[in-house]
Amino acid sequence: MKDQKLIRFDWAIKTILRDKANFDVLEGFLSALLKEDIKVVQLLESESNQDTPRQKFNRVDIMVQDSNQKHMIIEIQNEHEADFLERLLFGTSVVIVDNLEIGQSFSEVKKVISISIQYFNLGRGEDYIYYGSTHFQGVHTKKPLIIKKRYSLTDKKFIFKDRNIEKEIFPEYYLINVERFKDEILSDIDEWIYMLKNETIPNDFKSKNIDKAREKLKLVQMSEPERKAYEKICNQYCS
Structure with a gap:
């Protein structure tokens, strides 16, 4: 039996998801990429989550909870723009500022993870997933800077623990180059990238919740008006 055609994932994020x-479905994709159980709390209603046709293929911000019960914001974007990397930096900065209210302590700054699903070549490289973050190391020693945080046990007792500032504070970036993926399945995230590239999910795929994606993203489940609107926008912006 031929695998059924699915709705593009970036369109689905802005509509049925x-x-x-x-x-x-979102939890399955994010859990596979980040390699931990992720729970979606809500899609954030902000200026970044616009509903114009072109922005249906642009970006969406999602509040999630990780396996340690910590809340963070995931920004997923898809569109190729001029000054793309500068746009990534601006996007994460806006998300951070938008989610810190006036008067709040800087300790309340939300962790942000930016995920870019690319159907274009950003630069030269052989991999199809690239990761970036901020880290500090000695100019001379080349060793990482160890930063500790004070935790109170009682009014008079406290301890210090090392902080993983890359994971706790600074934005992290994942660049997924869909076209470079060779359709070779080596891990859970490969099944999801296969879906992103081919818009189908073979029946033997077994990563978390990918069976949900297979059922919920079927193109045939769209009504006729929905399908026509989808095809019109896709013809304009999916090339």
Whole structure:
């Protein structure tokens, strides 16, 4: 039996995956990429989550909870723009500022992870997933800077623990180059990238919740008006 055609994932994020009943699809994709159980709390209603046709293929911000019960914001974007890397930096900065209210302590700054799904070549390289973050190391020793945080046990007792500032504070970036993926399945995230590239999910794929994506993203489930609108926008912006 031929695998059924699916709706593009970036379109789905901006439409049917807004429904809480479909958050399990987003959770499966994010859990596979970040290699831990991720729970979607809500899609953030901000200026970044616009609903104009072109922006349906642009970006969306998602509040999630990781396996340590910590909340963070995931920014997923897809569109190729001029000054793309500068746009990534600006986007994460806006998300951070938008989610810190006046008067709040800087300790309340939300962790942000930026995920870019690219159907274009940003630069030269052989991999299809690239990761970036901020780290500090000695100019001479080349050793990382160890930063500790004070934790109170009682009014008079406290301890210091090392902080993983890359994971706790600074934005992290994942660049997924869909076209470079060779359709070779080596890990859970490869099944999801296969879906991003081919818009199908073979029946033997087994990563978390990918079976939910297979059922919920079927193109045939769209009504005729929905399918026509989808095809019109896709013809304009999916090339």
